[in-house]
Amino acid sequence: MTQPSAHRDNAREDALTEAESTADGGSGASSGRRRGDVAVPALGPVGMLRWAWTQLTSMRTALMLLLLLAVAAVPGSLFPQRVQGQAAVERWLDDHPTAGPILDSLQVFDVYSSFWFSAIYLLLFTSLVGCIIPRAKKHLEQMSSPPPRTPRRLERLPQHGAVELDDDGPAPEQAVREAARVLKGRRYRVDVREASTDARGREVPASVGAEKGYLREIGNLLFHVSLVGVLICVAAGSMFSYSGQKIVTEDESFVNSLVSYDNFVPGTAFDESQMEPFSVTLDSFERIFDRENPSHYGQPLDFTADVTVREEPGAEPEEHELKVNHPLTFGGARVFLVGNGYAPEVTVRDGAGDVAYSGPVVARAQDSVYTSTVVIKAPDARPEQLSFVGLLLPTAQEGDSGAAVSVDPALQNPQLQLNSYAGDLGLDSGEPQNVYVLDTEGLTELNSRTSESGGLSLGVGETAELPDGLGSISFDGVTNYIGIDIHYNPGKTGVLIFALAALAGLILSLFLRRRRAWVTATTNEAGRTLVTYGLLARGEDFRLREETIALRSRFEKQWPVRAPEQAHHETPTDEQDGPGRRGRGASGREK
Amino acid sequence: MPTFTGSIDQELAQYSDLFMLIAALIYTGAFLMFALDIARSSVTIRRLEADLAAEQEAERAERSAQVRATASAGAGSSAAGSAGAGGFDAEGSGEAPGAVEASAEDLVDDEMTYTGIARPLANVAVALTILAALAHGFAVGARATAAGRVPWGNMYEFLTTGALVVAAVYLVSLLRKDLRFLGTFAVGLVVVMMTAATIGFPTPLGHLQPSLQSPWIVIHVSVAVFSMGLFTLTFAMSVLQLIQHRREAKRAAGMLSDTGGWQFMRMVPSAMALENRAYRINTIGFVTWTLTLIFGAIWAEEAWGRYWGWDTKEVWTFVVWVVYAGYLHARATRGWTGSRSAWLSIIGFACVIFNFTVVNTLFAGLHSYAGLPE
Numbered sequence: 001m002t003q004p005s006a007h008r009d010n011a012r013e014d015a016l017t018e019a020e021s022t023a024d025g026g027s028g029a030s031s032g033r034r035r036g037d038v039a040v041p042a043l044g045p046v047g048m049l050r051w052a053w054t055q056l057t058s059m060r061t062a063l064m065l066l067l068l069l070a071v072a073a074v075p076g077s078l079f080p081q082r083v084q085g086q087a088a089v090e091r092w093l094d095d096h097p098t099a100g101p102i103l104d105s106l107q108v109f110d111v112y113s114s115f116w117f118s119a120i121y122l123l124l125f126t127s128l129v130g131c132i133i134p135r136a137k138k139h140l141e142q143m144s145s146p147p148p149r150t151p152r153r154l155e156r157l158p159q160h161g162a163v164e165l166d167d168d169g170p171a172p173e174q175a176v177r178e179a180a181r182v183l184k185g186r187r188y189r190v191d192v193r194e195a196s197t198d199a200r201g202r203e204v205p206a207s208v209g210a211e212k213g214y215l216r217e218i219g220n221l222l223f224h225v226s227l228v229g230v231l232i233c234v235a236a237g238s239m240f241s242y243s244g245q246k247i248v249t250e251d252e253s254f255v256n257s258l259v260s261y262d263n264f265v266p267g268t269a270f271d272e273s274q275m276e277p278f279s280v281t282l283d284s285f286e287r288i289f290d291r292e293n294p295s296h297y298g299q300p301l302d303f304t305a306d307v308t309v310r311e312e313p314g315a316e317p318e319e320h321e322l323k324v325n326h327p328l329t330f331g332g333a334r335v336f337l338v339g340n341g342y343a344p345e346v347t348v349r350d351g352a353g354d355v356a357y358s359g360p361v362v363a364r365a366q367d368s369v370y371t372s373t374v375v376i377k378a379p380d381a382r383p384e385q386l387s388f389v390g391l392l393l394p395t396a397q398e399g400d401s402g403a404a405v406s407v408d409p410a411l412q413n414p415q416l417q418l419n420s421y422a423g424d425l426g427l428d429s430g431e432p433q434n435v436y437v438l439d440t441e442g443l444t445e446l447n448s449r450t451s452e453s454g455g456l457s458l459g460v461g462e463t464a465e466l467p468d469g470l471g472s473i474s475f476d477g478v479t480n481y482i483g484i485d486i487h488y489n490p491g492k493t494g495v496l497i498f499a500l501a502a503l504a505g506l507i508l509s510l511f512l513r514r515r516r517a518w519v520t521a522t523t524n525e526a527g528r529t530l531v532t533y534g535l536l537a538r539g540e541d542f543r544l545r546e547e548t549i550a551l552r553s554r555f556e557k558q559w560p561v562r563a564p565e566q567a568h569h570e571t572p573t574d575e576q577d578g579p580g581r582r583g584r585g586a587s588g589r590e591k
Numbered sequence: 592m593p594t595f596t597g598s599i600d601q602e603l604a605q606y607s608d609l610f611m612l613i614a615a616l617i618y619t620g621a622f623l624m625f626a627l628d629i630a631r632s633s634v635t636i637r638r639l640e641a642d643l644a645a646e647q648e649a650e651r652a653e654r655s656a657q658v659r660a661t662a663s664a665g666a667g668s669s670a671a672g673s674a675g676a677g678g679f680d681a682e683g684s685g686e687a688p689g690a691v692e693a694s695a696e697d698l699v700d701d702e703m704t705y706t707g708i709a710r711p712l713a714n715v716a717v718a719l720t721i722l723a724a725l726a727h728g729f730a731v732g733a734r735a736t737a738a739g740r741v742p743w744g745n746m747y748e749f750l751t752t753g754a755l756v757v758a759a760v761y762l763v764s765l766l767r768k769d770l771r772f773l774g775t776f777a778v779g780l781v782v783v784m785m786t787a788a789t790i791g792f793p794t795p796l797g798h799l800q801p802s803l804q805s806p807w808i809v810i811h812v813s814v815a816v817f818s819m820g821l822f823t824l825t826f827a828m829s830v831l832q833l834i835q836h837r838r839e840a841k842r843a844a845g846m847l848s849d850t851g852g853w854q855f856m857r858m859v860p861s862a863m864a865l866e867n868r869a870y871r872i873n874t875i876g877f878v879t880w881t882l883t884l885i886f887g888a889i890w891a892e893e894a895w896g897r898y899w900g901w902d903t904k905e906v907w908t909f910v911v912w913v914v915y916a917g918y919l920h921a922r923a924t925r926g927w928t929g930s931r932s933a934w935l936s937i938i939g940f941a942c943v944i945f946n947f948t949v950v951n952t953l954f955a956g957l958h959s960y961a962g963l964p965e
């Protein structure tokens with residue numbers, strides 16, 4: 001692409017600087033002065049190739065890998081992910097019997113731990129490390145060595161200008177020292193150079209070289225190093241982490257040990273001894289619904305779980321409130337309120353009149369009015385095992401279709417609508433079963449809306465007899481349950497610290513300016529001191545012009561300066577550089 | 592944050608709805624004015640050229656009495672301005688000569704300062720935008736006051752607040768730079784957002800659901816919306832940059848006659864000036880987006896116990912971040928500056944919009960707060 005851009009990357013700048021400072025020192029000496037215009041880094045062809053390779057290839061590779069990373073992350077939002085939940089993935093696989101297994105083998109359901117996603121970010125971070133180490137070294141060198149050599153022709157720099165001092169102004173050597181003080185006052189690091197002659201016997205005027213904004217590069221390095229830090233903490237954190245879920249009904253306790261979880265996900269380096277032995281008992285649960293706004297009537301406003309916690313077995317019990325967004329903390333482990341619902345309490349009696357099941361059953365809310373699905377399994381019932389599936393309606397009302405529906409999330413008229421089944425539940429086979437799902441295949445339907453005996457519909461305190469004397473079910477009341485998530489991740493503090501460090505580095509590197517300035521002083525034909533200055537930015541700098549203007553006004557305050565019109569013609573610019581574009585753009589002379 | 596205890600001020604809520612509609616209507620008027628300004632730009636330009644010619648005529652007379660060197664400064668403020676900005680970067684001496692001629696034809700200054708070109712239609716448009724933004728600000732403020740909480744709890748509120756931020760960011764930038772050429776884009780987007788909010792997602796005022804009741808919503812969402820306001824501006828600049836770039840290439844190849852081409856583009860700064868300005872805004876946008884990401888992670892940690900879980904919304908926030916990181920790298924990579932980086936800025940914005948619209952409404956995730964009826 002030949003399109004010009006205002007951005008000078010470091011490579012181009014370095015080339016310029018090199019060319020300026022060694023203008024005539026290289027191989028082109030015999031070709032005379034004009035050769036100095038061509039940017040020939042003093043590195044030799046091999047060195048230049050290597051330089052080109054590190055500058056071009058790695059930066060471009062980094063860019064490609066970054067873009068690739070963005071693209072590779074997208075499928076994770078289009079396909080269900082196992083990190084989000086196994087159930088959605090299973091459903092997708094069931095729905096797509098051909099595409100599913102193929103995509104699964106490509107790890108499309110585990111994008112963020114897939115071999116291809118990992119390959120991209122590992123390559124990226126390898127490139128990153130390979131990039132920052134030499135950069136850091138180079139920057140350290142630059143910080144401990146004086147600012148770069150003074151270019152021979154300052155007027156070739158993007159920003160430059162000259163002031164001619166009055167007859168009573170200081171001599172060149174003195175002017176340079178004073179210029180150094182001015183630059184220092186603007187927080188440049190300065191290096192004063194005496195007048196001398198170079199290797200080829202030409203006179204080199206006294207000058208000062210200055211540079212500031214070293215923090216910009218440090219910011220850049222800090223940013224990139226911190227990204228590596230984030231990655232390491234994320235990886236280490238997930239190795240030692242664990243998380244899990246548990247449903248707790250009122251008056252029930254949860255003890256933090258492996259056996260008590262409904263669902264548990266350990267990290268690869270997890271060890272059970274890491275688990276804090278706390279316990280949480282749900283004393284009561286309260287929901288507040290919006291009762292004022294007609295438009296949002298019944299929208300949940302607040303959930304509060306009153307819990308009793310013990311830090312460890314035998315510790316003093318403490319009462320706490322557990323709310324959404326307000327977790328409980330035990331050492332490194334945190335307990336979050338993530339869900340809630342109703343648990344109807346039922347008693348199932350079998351054909352022999354014995355209690356086959358008694359207690360709360362977790363009902364899963366399906367909508368905003370807490371219409372909840374219920375599955376009851378009573379494997380102890382005799383002569384036949386009994387099971388029930390149906391709905392809990394918190395506020396039941398006759399619906400349009402004749403069937404009852406829930407019209408409010410609060411418990412105003414709770415009702416159970418159930419189908420009942422008899423037959424072997426298959427729980428003895430040892431195969432794990434989902435407690436929230438009833439596989440009715442192979443079971444004998446006893447009650448349903450389509451069956452002869454009709455569906456079961458129970459209010460609180462009511463009991464229904466099952467057909468054929470197989471038993472009965474009573475609806476004793478409703479309690480609450482909460483769903484809690486327990487999370488332990490020791491890496492998160494590190495992740496946060498490195499993320500904030502990256503942010504700080506980013507701000508430094510994007511908004512600080514790295515600038516170099518040089519000032520030379522000579523005596524012109526009229527015997528007056530002529531101070532020439534030039535500025536160069538490394539990286540993006542849109543305010544270099546302002547800096548030049550500020551510097552010039554400092555000089556004008558420092559010395560008795562001759563008016564620009566008088567000085568104009570004596571400015572030793574290049575012959576081609578008339579008062580045209582370059583001269584104008586380059587300095588604040590007109591101001 | 593027991594925000595749920597207060598009751599909702601229904602009357603104020605109605606005023607809010609009313610002013611939202613009024614604001615949307617005035618924005619539409621402003622948008623039409625901006626569009627008209629584009630359509631009439633050839634007239635403006637002709638008038639301007641007549642003025643310039645007269646001015647130069649007067650100067651020539653004056654100049655004949657003076658030294659040659661002094662006069663070159665009078666070649667029109669626009670030429671001087673763009674040469675100034677161009678001179679700063681033109682260390683590659685090969686690029687310089689063409690640019691001098693180019694600046695003679697363009698009528699605005701690359702520094703995007705106000706040049707005093709009279710554009711009555713654009714001025715009316717700006718005035719209307721200010722008026723609309725005032726009504727809009729009142730509407731959003733009234734909604735917040737009526738509910739006693741921050742006004743970003745559902746899609747309607749995201750859109751109306753987001754539109755207000757876009758308008759405000761645009762108006763504030765106008766104080767510093769002459770970005771009137773962006774008006775059609777910025778205000779057009781505001782109109783789209785307001786229309787989508789009031790027609791697509793009208794949501795009566797309510798309280799926040801428990802999962803949104805966190806101080807982090809204030810911090811996280813406000814930074815996110817602010818970043819989106821910035822990315823909107825840079826998106827428009829990048830699009831114009833691509834158009835301007837093609838025009839400049841054509842002109843360089845001598846394929847563009849003086850009257851041909853898209854007249855309006857003569858009132859738009861050069862591709863390079865657009866690129867620089869977009870870059871500077873994008874750097875701020877990238878920093879605030881990084882903050883969005885960090886605050887979002889902190890909030891996720893507070894609410895769900897994990898700072899990052901590759902939820903759909905999180906995926907897209909990450910994608911946006913990586914694309915803009917790519918953009919910043921591209922600006923430092925040879926061969927990737929100019930049009931290619933402009934494309935990355937455009938793609939980044941497309942991802943932002945996707946994240947905001949499609950992900951909010953169609954994808955199920957923990958972040959489904961769109962407040963849409965089931």
Ligand code: HEM
Pocket residue numbers: 010058059060062066124125127128129131132219220223224227505506509510539540916919920923
């Ligand atoms: C994890 C992936 C990376 C991300 C997210 C990232 C992000 C960024 C960002 C946002 C910037 C601009 C801010 C600044 O100047 O500090 C930047 C600059 C830079 N990055 Fe990266 N980077 C990544 C990897 C790399 C790699 C692998 C390299 C080495 C090839 C690299 C080299 C650079 C350089 C040299 C700059 C400075 C550009 C300039 O001088 O303007 N980055 N990076």
